[in-house]
Amino acid sequence: MTNIQIVASIFGLAMIYMTFLQYKRGAFNRYQFVIWVVLFLSFVIVIWLPDKFNFITERLGISRAFDLFSIIAFVIILFLTFHNYLLITRIEKRLETKVREKTLTKVDSFKDKQQ
Amino acid sequence: MKSIAVIPAYNEEIHLQEVLDKVRSYVSQVIVIDDGSSDSSFEIADSMGGQVIALQHEINLGKGAALKTGCDAAKKLGADYIICMDADNQHKPESIPKFLDALVDEDIDIVFGARQFNKDMPFMMFMGNRVLSVIINKLFHIFVHDTQSGYRAFTVDAYDKLKWESSGYEAETEMIVRASEYHLKYAEVDIDTIYHDDYKGTTAIDGIKILLQIIKWKLL
Numbered sequence: 609m610t611n612i613q614i615v616a617s618i619f620g621l622a623m624i625y626m627t628f629l630q631y632k633r634g635a636f637n638r639y640q641f642v643i644w645v646v647l648f649l650s651f652v653i654v655i656w657l658p659d660k661f662n663f664i665t666e667r668l669g670i671s672r673a674f675d676l677f678s679i680i681a682f683v684i685i686l687f688l689t690f691h692n693y694l695l696i697t698r699i700e701k702r703l704e705t706k707v708r709e710k711t712l713t714k715v716d717s718f719k720d721k722q723q
Numbered sequence: 724m725k726s727i728a729v730i731p732a733y734n735e736e737i738h739l740q741e742v743l744d745k746v747r748s749y750v751s752q753v754i755v756i757d758d759g760s761s762d763s764s765f766e767i768a769d770s771m772g773g774q775v776i777a778l779q780h781e782i783n784l785g786k787g788a789a790l791k792t793g794c795d796a797a798k799k800l801g802a803d804y805i806i807c808m809d810a811d812n813q814h815k816p817e818s819i820p821k822f823l824d825a826l827v828d829e830d831i832d833i834v835f836g837a838r839q840f841n842k843d844m845p846f847m848m849f850m851g852n853r854v855l856s857v858i859i860n861k862l863f864h865i866f867v868h869d870t871q872s873g874y875r876a877f878t879v880d881a882y883d884k885l886k887w888e889s890s891g892y893e894a895e896t897e898m899i900v901r902a903s904e905y906h907l908k909y910a911e912v913d914i915d916t917i918y919h920d921d922y923k924g925t926t927a928i929d930g931i932k933i934l935l936q937i938i939k940w941k942l943l
Contacts, residue, residue: 704784704890708792711756711778715796718776722800 613655620652647684651677726750726823727802729793731786732810736762742812743771749819750806752776756793759783764810776800786873787887787894794882806876813917814874821912822876832881832907833898835867836874836914843916851930855896858934862941865903867911870896871925874914881907892929893936900940 624645631641654661658673670676728750732739739755747753755768757779768777778796780789790807797805804826808814814836825834840849852871860866873895877885884905887897902909925933 700890703782704788707780707782707784708788708795711780711792712795712799714778715776715799719800 616655617652620648620655623648623651724804724827725752725800725802726804726806726819727752727754727797727800728806728808728819729754729756729790729797730808730810731756731758731789731793732760732764732768733758733783733786733789734760734762735764735810736760736767738812739764739767739810742808742810742816743768743775745816746808746819747771747774749816750774752797752800752802754778754793754796754800755810756780756789756796758785758789785890785894786892787897788890790894791887791890794886798879798882802879804876804878805882807873809873815915815917818874818912818914819876822874825910825912826876826878829910830908831910833877833885833902833909834875835869835899835909835911836872837867837869837911838872838914838916840868841916843918845918847927848925851925851927855930855933855937858937859896859899859903862937863900863903865899865909867899867909869911870899872914889936891932892925893933896933896937897940900937 627636627641627644627648630636631638636644654673654677658677661673661676665671665673665676668676670679726749728746730742730746730753732755735742743753743755751774753771753775755764755775755777757765757768757777759780759782765777765779768775771777776796778792780792794805794807804823806819806822808816818836822834822836825831838844840852844852848871852869855870856866856868859870871892875895875898881902884907885898885901887894887901889897901907
């Protein structure tokens with residue numbers, strides 16, 4: 609057992625607990641809960657049993673299971689960053705439209721006073 | 724001829740009263756858009772009454788969004804000419820007639836206020852402004868000396884073409900880019916360089932954001 613395996617396991621288990629907490633609080637639905645648990649569980653499994661994934665790494669021409677894991681993690685991070693960016697941009701735009709519309713409705717009362 | 728001054732304000736309780744007192748004698752109406760301030764900016768504007776109209780964004784959206792709300796309101800209220808100014812007393816209202824003269828007498832679509840680049844302007848601001856002017860000129864073939872000055876005026880017809888998407892400080896640069904795209908007639912008038920606050924306004928990070936936006940506008 610190496611130190612990195614211990615640290616990674618603590619992180620993985622902590623994230624599973626956080627996911628469970630968010631599920632119980634209603635922030636995640638069952639589908640989201642399962643997806644995230646599977647993801648963090650896979651992380652812990654790969655950390656503890658890297659040799660079990662040799663059949664995949666050999667086919668892909670990657671020397672170690674941990675390299676494969678790093679590549680997959682990087683792809684997931686890139687995807688999530690892109691997804692979050694889109695989501696935030698969309699929410700920002702909607703919020704701006706709503707706030708501005710609400711503000712502009714007040715102009716009509718000034719317009720009536722003017723006439 | 725109806726001219727309306729649009730003043731976006733974010734936590735400007737120190738200067739706002741003085742700005743409004745001076746501005747209202749030069750225009751038909753003044754619209755203050757409080758952009759979600761946590762101080763009493765809105766209350767100050769609202770208490771002015773008369774020709775000062777106070778509007779409020781419930782949350783802080785950014786200068787570009789506040790300006791857009793103000794200009795939309797001015798259009799609704801039947802403005803012929805819109806003058807955009809900052810709320811921090813950087814812009815002398817005495818210059819408003821110069822802007823209006825250019826719009827009315829010279830049939831100009833948009834007039835940009837240009838601060839003199841002297842010792843009163845912080846060095847970073849001076850450099851950033853110069854770099855942006857050159858880049859905008861190279862990419863969009865329009866040269867504006869002071870790209871970041873918020874003191875500008877345009878006709879309501881021009882506003883329909885200028886209407887920007889940016890909600891932050893990039894809005895002022897987007898106006899220049901759109902003025903170039905629509906071949907609007909533009910002019911510049913000299914305004915004084917006044918800085919009251921070293922920490923407010925655009926930062927180096929805003930400058931980088933503006934630069935990235937310029938590249939995006941050129942490519943997309």
